[in-house]
Amino acid sequence: MSEGSPVYIMWLRQVKQYLRSKGRIIGSLGQPILFLVALGFGFGHIYAQSTGGNFIDFLAPGIIAMSILFTAMFAGIGVIWDRQFGFLKETLVSPVSRFKIMWGRTLGGATTALLQGIIVLLITLAIGFRPSLVYLPLAFVFMALISILFTSLGTALASRMEDMQAFPLVMNFIIMPVFFLSGALFPLDTAPNTLKIISYFNPLTYGVDGIRGALTGVSHFGLLLDFGVNVVLAGIVLLIGSRMFSKIQI
């Protein structure tokens, strides 16, 4: 990705927009903090009594994944925004392949989601999360993978939508079950079988498990499986998303 490449300049644009919007950064921290405080401190005792572990240690990776999920999926709204305000035309009429436009967009959105995840990680540290820092780079890999996975998903969906009001509704319709059924809030080991099976079909489950495994050493599937599933899914969704984006009509 050289300095003069369209993928780079598209990425740069997305990241600049994010960094310039302080309200967006701060505003999207409210929800993870609320979850951490309300659930972390609220259920902490019960969790400690039944498992003997520290709930914040269990919950923090899930909340990091949640903030990435939200930021990444909502990065897709940029497509609808650009359609509304005309900038999409400027890119679609240019001699750059739509695949590259999509990749630049996705990498940019994924970068902002990853940054958001890192900020939340720092907040969890302040709240009392004590991860093993040896595998921190590995946790970043998992964070990056789910960032790419869900940004391409959000972008793909947005390229088929023209309605600015519908997008957040559709997103919440998808995000909420994905988040709640991912093992971000409760341990899969002791969950009822039905819930367990549902969560096995949820892409976020493997991301949460990977981040948790890297940061706390406790993983349900094992890091190798988590990694494999995330790489394959991110690749597939990025390809399907690129195809959907390339068919976009003005």
Add this chain to the structure above:
Amino acid sequence: MKSGENAKNIIEVTDLLKKFGDFTAVNNISFSVKQGEMFAFLGPNGAGKTTTIKMLTTLLNPTSGKILLNNLNPSEKKNEARKSFGIVFQDHSLDDDLTAYENMEFHGVFYGVPKKIRKERIESLLKFVELWDRKDDFVKNFSGGMKRRLEIARGLIHHPKILFLDEPTLGLDPQTRNHIWDYIKKLNEEEGMTVFLTTHYMNEAEKISDSVAIIDHGKIMKQGTPAELKKSTKTDNLEDAFLKLTGHAIRDESASSADAFRNHARMWRGKK
């Protein structure tokens, strides 16, 4: 620039047809534009102007018919065709959250203009449209006229052979409108650039264009120089000629039904 009698055609359109469902937006039109010409494409709202421009600029594929743009077929050689024109859209297409310079830079990179040349051209173009001292301001703080000037400058970074201007002066005050036509005229005369424009200001079209085509209900009613059009309709200005050829009825209906058809077509495509 007055093009010579035997200048070659840079745009050639033959039997171009575009349908959205049952609705025919552009109905078998043929016309040509000579290299270096100022060509005005005029018509009432919903006549098919924007649909035609979208087909010429690769944003829509024709239902049938043939387009040659700088000797390229835009629906086959999309990317090559895209390099040969610049476009200023009817509505806003800048990124408001970037500065004027960043918008220019983005365009330059997207069109593969090498870094050194990019820098020089951005500077000279921003000076040309008198925005150089505002280059680091965010576009959202610009007035309508400044945005338009920036869009024109942006469309020129990659030195296009043809510049498409879809109502470049819409919604601007007379001072700014005159200013913008001055820039465009200068580009046309000094660089020999072909300009394909649409406008509803007939007096402006009459003043600046070498050749005019009038489209209505998806058909070309007449093509020629402004003088020829006035002569053949026995009128003494282009506005009267235009009204004589297209009638006095108000055209909002056809515009909105065309849009409705488009939305339908889109919706069905999206659902498949």
